[in-house]
Amino acid sequence: MTTKQKKGFEDSYVVEGKMALPYTYFAGSVGSKFITTVRDEKKIMGVRCPTCNLVYLPPRQVCDKDFTDIRDNWVDVGNSGTVTNFTVVRYDDKHMPRKAPFVLALIKMEGADTPFMHILEECKFEDVKIGMNVEAVFAKETTNTILDIDHFKPVAERASIQERNAGRKKWVADNENAVHGKQKGGKPDMSKPVIIAAALTGAATMRNQNPSVPYTPAEFATEAYKCWKAGAAMVHVHAREDNGMPTHDHERIRATYNAIKDKCPELIVNLSSAVGMGKTAEQRISQIIAVKPDMASLNTNTMNFSIVDRKTGKIFIEYVFENTFTMLQEFGKAMEENGVKPEIECYDMGGLDNTLLIAKQGFFSEPMNFNFVWGVAGGQAFRSDAFIAMMNAIPANANFTTCGVGTDQFPCIMQSCILGGHMRVGLEDNIKMPNGALAKGSYEQVEVAVNIADSLGRAVATTDEARAIMGLRKK
Amino acid sequence: MAKRVAIVGTGQTFHKSHRPDVNGQELINEAVQRALADANLTMKDINAILIGNMDHFEGINYVDCWSVDGSGGVMKPVIKITTGGTTGASLAVGGYHMVGSGMFEKVLIIGWEKNSESDTTGAITTAFDPIWDRQVFAGAISGLAAEAQAYMARYGASDRDAARVSVRDRKHAMNNPHAQLRKEISLEDVLASPMLADPIHLLDVCPRTDGACAVIMASEDTAEKICPNPDWIWGTGARHSYAYLGDCDWGRLTSMERVAKEIFKKAGIKEPRKELDVIEMYQPYSFAGLIWIEDMGIVGHGEGPQYVADGNTDMGGELPINPSGGVIACNPIGATGLIRCAEAAMQVMGKADARQVPDVNYAVSTGFGGCMWTDMLLHGKKKPN
Numbered sequence: 001m002t003t004k005q006k007k008g009f010e011d012s013y014v015v016e017g018k019m020a021l022p023y024t025y026f027a028g029s030v031g032s033k034f035i036t037t038v039r040d041e042k043k044i045m046g047v048r049c050p051t052c053n054l055v056y057l058p059p060r061q062v063c064d065k066d067f068t069d070i071r072d073n074w075v076d077v078g079n080s081g082t083v084t085n086f087t088v089v090r091y092d093d094k095h096m097p098r099k100a101p102f103v104l105a106l107i108k109m110e111g112a113d114t115p116f117m118h119i120l121e122e123c124k125f126e127d128v129k130i131g132m133n134v135e136a137v138f139a140k141e142t143t144n145t146i147l148d149i150d151h152f153k154p155v156a157e158r159a160s161i162q163e164r165n166a167g168r169k170k171w172v173a174d175n176e177n178a179v180h181g182k183q184k185g186g187k188p189d190m191s192k193p194v195i196i197a198a199a200l201t202g203a204a205t206m207r208n209q210n211p212s213v214p215y216t217p218a219e220f221a222t223e224a225y226k227c228w229k230a231g232a233a234m235v236h237v238h239a240r241e242d243n244g245m246p247t248h249d250h251e252r253i254r255a256t257y258n259a260i261k262d263k264c265p266e267l268i269v270n271l272s273s274a275v276g277m278g279k280t281a282e283q284r285i286s287q288i289i290a291v292k293p294d295m296a297s298l299n300t301n302t303m304n305f306s307i308v309d310r311k312t313g314k315i316f317i318e319y320v321f322e323n324t325f326t327m328l329q330e331f332g333k334a335m336e337e338n339g340v341k342p343e344i345e346c347y348d349m350g351g352l353d354n355t356l357l358i359a360k361q362g363f364f365s366e367p368m369n370f371n372f373v374w375g376v377a378g379g380q381a382f383r384s385d386a387f388i389a390m391m392n393a394i395p396a397n398a399n400f401t402t403c404g405v406g407t408d409q410f411p412c413i414m415q416s417c418i419l420g421g422h423m424r425v426g427l428e429d430n431i432k433m434p435n436g437a438l439a440k441g442s443y444e445q446v447e448v449a450v451n452i453a454d455s456l457g458r459a460v461a462t463t464d465e466a467r468a469i470m471g472l473r474k475k
Numbered sequence: 476m477a478k479r480v481a482i483v484g485t486g487q488t489f490h491k492s493h494r495p496d497v498n499g500q501e502l503i504n505e506a507v508q509r510a511l512a513d514a515n516l517t518m519k520d521i522n523a524i525l526i527g528n529m530d531h532f533e534g535i536n537y538v539d540c541w542s543v544d545g546s547g548g549v550m551k552p553v554i555k556i557t558t559g560g561t562t563g564a565s566l567a568v569g570g571y572h573m574v575g576s577g578m579f580e581k582v583l584i585i586g587w588e589k590n591s592e593s594d595t596t597g598a599i600t601t602a603f604d605p606i607w608d609r610q611v612f613a614g615a616i617s618g619l620a621a622e623a624q625a626y627m628a629r630y631g632a633s634d635r636d637a638a639r640v641s642v643r644d645r646k647h648a649m650n651n652p653h654a655q656l657r658k659e660i661s662l663e664d665v666l667a668s669p670m671l672a673d674p675i676h677l678l679d680v681c682p683r684t685d686g687a688c689a690v691i692m693a694s695e696d697t698a699e700k701i702c703p704n705p706d707w708i709w710g711t712g713a714r715h716s717y718a719y720l721g722d723c724d725w726g727r728l729t730s731m732e733r734v735a736k737e738i739f740k741k742a743g744i745k746e747p748r749k750e751l752d753v754i755e756m757y758q759p760y761s762f763a764g765l766i767w768i769e770d771m772g773i774v775g776h777g778e779g780p781q782y783v784a785d786g787n788t789d790m791g792g793e794l795p796i797n798p799s800g801g802v803i804a805c806n807p808i809g810a811t812g813l814i815r816c817a818e819a820a821m822q823v824m825g826k827a828d829a830r831q832v833p834d835v836n837y838a839v840s841t842g843f844g845g846c847m848w849t850d851m852l853l854h855g856k857k858k859p860n
């Protein structure tokens with residue numbers, strides 16, 4: 001066939017043709033395994049180089065960097081990743097994978113070090129950002145190519161707690177005399193929003209155990225803010241020196257408290273009146289009076305407070321945590337007189353009974369707020385029936401929350417949430433996640449608490465609601 | 476290296492978007508005749524031919540076989556080199572190796588393309604892995620757009636910064652009768668042209684061009700007899716950078732950085748910004764004119780936009796880039812890299828006419844393509860030590 005040339009070149013003959021060459025192409029032994037895994041298991045696999053630790057996707061036979069043979073070191077890179085780079089293709093061409101406009105993105109899978117090119121759909125162009133989280137959508141029918149992953153789509157971001165709370169009706173106490181946590185017939189009352197607190201450090205958790213433990217005021221502020229973003233209404237704080245030692249220094253405690261309040265003004269801050277080992281009664285209470293936090297811990301019995309190897313029973317640190325009746329009374333009075341709401345720490349039923357005895361003097365404002373603490377070496381370990389006994393022992397209009405040391409943490413807060421109580425998490429009590437991995441920070445444990453609340457259909461309390469529920473002064 | 480190598484003659488066609496008046500052999504012949512005339516040599520003097528273009532960019536493959544009518548390769552050794560966008564530069568590097576080895580005294584190097592006859596994206600797509608990349612590949616422009624996006628995200632540059640490069644090259648092209656696009660454009664023209672793939676506008680990218688270029692290299696044994704002031708090749712280099720599209724460091728051209736370091740070190744160039752006199756860069760789109768001069772070591776990372784905006788790379792500036800108008804004004808792909816080499820040689824030899832930069836001691840020419848691949852040649856007036 002010939003076609004017309006342009007004017008002036010009418011006699012220049014041009015032959016028109018088409019090259020359509022059939023071909024076959026072997027994906028290779030490495031590529032074949034990738035494709036069959038995607039096709040049959042909906043799993044995306046890369047290969048790791050044992051020499052330089054890079055995980056390659058697409059998988060390949062040798063490492064680009066060091067020529068190590070890596071073809072058999074398969075690793076699951078997960079089905080989601082982040083956009084490292086993208087463009088919106090706005091011109092059409094018959095060879096394009098989609099009709100323009102469409103988004104072409106480089107996507108780095110969670111477990112891979114090299115991004116790979118794919119198509120991003122199910123999102124608006126203006127919402128595409130470097131760093132956005134995306135997940136693979138697998139093709140319905142296999143083509144035995146990379147298009148067995150049909151495209152990627154944005155991972156549905158869960159609305160933040162603050163957004164979720166803004167979209168629901170605010171909780172108000174409809175019955176001042178409501179019996180805590182229980183409706184008629186012993187059924188738990190989960191209608192109140194659940195208050196999540198994060199104990200950021202305690203006195204003993206150090207950075208060599210978990211690098212996310214904050215020491216400086218700025219670090220406390222950052223951690224507290226992350227916890228608030230994740231859903232915490234309160235943080236519990238033992239201030240630290242730069243070297244990590246717990247401190248009773250008023251200025252340092254005030255600086256830490258103020259840093260948190262500056263970063264996150266509405267967050268409730270609960271200071272420890274224990275401070276750390278070996279502090280005098282004066283050192284313990286004077287800082288509370290000086291700083292006047294929203295809330296402070298009030299400890300209820302003199303007890304062993306030790307560090308013991310949980311497997312062998314060997315004692316590492318022996319210490320008597322002194323909380324005499326006089327201290328319980330004087331600390332409690334001082335707090336109430338200064339507008340600081342006590343959080344009453346009960347390490348066993350004896351401590352709870354001590355408090356109820358002293359409470360007869362009438363200086364505790366209502367409602368009283370109890371924290372059932374489990375797993376301290378010197379206090380009781382978490383047991384479901386003991387929890388219920390303690391809940392039944394507190395005054396009818398009192399609130400209860402709970403925290404547990406180490407592996408007691410998540411079971412005890414889950415029980416509290418079911419029974420209508422509140423939840424405390426944080427690196428003070430436990431440095432790990434439920435799966436045993438180190439927590440990236442207290443905020444990650446707050447996320448677990450939020451999931452527990454979500455599973456039970458309980459709203460997560462805003463800071464305002466938490467203040468109303470616990471009877472705190474207005475911020 | 477056994478022999479020092481010089482360029483003793485160059486020839487180019489007058490490049491157009493469409494040359495309906497010539498076929499491949501005829502186009503090639505135009506460039507060959509001009510190069511021979513420039514060097515004052517005849518076909519008898521040539522010991523070997525290197526030729527190349529892009530696979531599938533014309534209705535015919537295997538140019539090494541059928542081109543002998545135009546190239547003069549009958550009964551001579553003919554070798555084809557095709558390496559994607561770098562083809563023309565790879566031809567020059569290959570010619571340097573052949574002459575430098577001492578086994579071929581004079582080598583004729585030809586790069587050509589009759590791009591108007593092809594389905595460009597279709598042809599380029601055949602270069603990508605059918606399993607991994609071809610299914611999601613969206614043409615050369617989309618890949619470059621990914622580079623530009625990454626650079627903008629890392630260094631805060633804008634499409635206006637890049638447009639300045641297009642404006643410069645199109646202005647320079649006014650001095651080059653061989654360039655295809657000889658019409659000045661403004662920043663506003665670039666920014667108002669259609670968006671092809673964010674952030675690349677139509678006027679940010681190179682055109683498709685029909686054209687050919689030929690270069691003759693000779694060893695030190697005859698170079699100065701052929702040509703009173705030949706262009707000496709001080710060094711060449713080539714670097715490949717990825718196996719799959721996602722592997723490279725998007726926003727940086729690592730291959731450029733490596734190859735520049737190697738060549739400048741070999742030549743004893745410590746401050747390329749001050750010691751080089753002109754660069755002919757294979758710069759297929761405007762952002763490359765910002766990013767790759769940083770990778771070449773002319774300015775620091777993120778400093779390209781300001782350096783270009785201040786006019787340093789304009790004619791008359793500190794270090795003029797692309798006096799020919801570069802790739803943005805003219806892109807017969809298989810010839811493009813060799814045109815950079817020929818233009819750099821003309822600058823050193825003092826034959827660049829209206830686009831001549833005064834007193835060129837050192838010039839650099841580059842090639843780009845393949846897998847974010849860079850080729851580079853360092854040209855000099857003095858004979859290398």
Ligand SMILES: [Zn+2]
Nearest residue numbers: 049052063066
């Ligand atoms: Zn490796």
